[in-house]
Amino acid sequence: MNPIHAxxxxxxxxxxxxxxxxxxxxxxxAGGLTPLSALVIAVLGNLVPVPFLIxxxxxxxxxxxxxxxxxxxxxxxxxxxxxxxxxVKKYASLGLFVLVAIPLPGTGAxxxxxxxxxxxIRLKYALPAISLGVVAAGLIMTLLTFxxxxxxx
Numbered sequence: 001m002n003p004i005h006a007x008x009x010x011x012x013x014x015x016x017x018x019x020x021x022x023x024x025x026x027x028x029x030a031g032g033l034t035p036l037s038a039l040v041i042a043v044l045g046n047l048v049p050v051p052f053l054i055x056x057x058x059x060x061x062x063x064x065x066x067x068x069x070x071x072x073x074x075x076x077x078x079x080x081x082x083x084x085x086x087x088v089k090k091y092a093s094l095g096l097f098v099l100v101a102i103p104l105p106g107t108g109a110x111x112x113x114x115x116x117x118x119x120x121i122r123l124k125y126a127l128p129a130i131s132l133g134v135v136a137a138g139l140i141m142t143l144l145t146f147x148x149x150x151x152x153x
Contacts, residue, residue, distance in 0.1 A: 001031040001032055002032075003032060003033065005031070006028055006031030006032050006033050007028070007033065007037070007041050009024075009027060009028070009031060010024045010025070010027060010028030010031065010033060010038055010041045010042055010045065011024075011041050011042070011044065011045035012045065013027055013042075013045075014041070014042040014043075014044075014045035014046040015045050015046065015048055015049055017108075017110040018105065018108075018110075020046050020108045020109060020110065021042035021043060021045075021046045021103075021108075021109075021134065021137060021138050021141060022103045022105075022108065022137070022141055024038070024041075024042040024045065024046070025038045025039060025042045025138065025141045025142055025145050026141070026145045028041060028042060029145050029146070035142045035145065035146040036142075038142065038145075039138045039139070039141075039142045042138055042141075043134055043135055043138045046108075046109045046134050046138070047109065047130075047131060047134055049109070049110070049113070050109050050112075050113045050127065050130055050131075050134075051123060051127060053110065053113035053114065053117060054113050054116050054117050054121075054123050054126050054127070055117075055123060057113070057114060057117035057118070058117050058118070058120075061074050061077070061078065077114065078118060080111075080114075081111075081114045081115045081117075081118040081119075082118060084099060084106075084111060084115050085115045085118055085119050087099065088115050088116075088119060088121075089119060092125075093125060093126075093128070093129040094129075096112055096115065096116060096121070096126060096129040096130060096133065097129045097130075097132050097133045097136070098133070099111060099112050099115060099133065100112035100129070100130050100132075100133025100134055100136075100137060101132075101133040101134075101136035101137050101140075102137070103137040103140050103141050107137075108134075108137065109130055109133070109134050112126070112129070112130045112133060113126070113130060116130065
């Protein structure tokens, strides 16, 4: 894969919910990017949707609740955010950072932004915590990917 294509794929995959940078960094390294390049590109891509999610999620959810069958999905997402939000409520920005920093399914920038929106955490407080969490998760994934690629290759 040429470097521009690998960078674009890494950037856009990192914006996808669930995959985020957990999927983008290994993909970027497999595509020929250096681990550092994959990390930087994935972090930037992962952060692109965060401000929009924090600012608009509640409004979009309210609108979607009036759209029939999708109401059930919205209510599930709200329930999930409320459940994950308990830790964030207790520890504030540190809780939000930890929620995002642990690179496991069900965590990450999308979940952090959803929780921040549901808890009405203002953008100026949520964005730094989520950003630092994304960087931490990216470093963990880069170390895991780089270590795995050296062991396998």
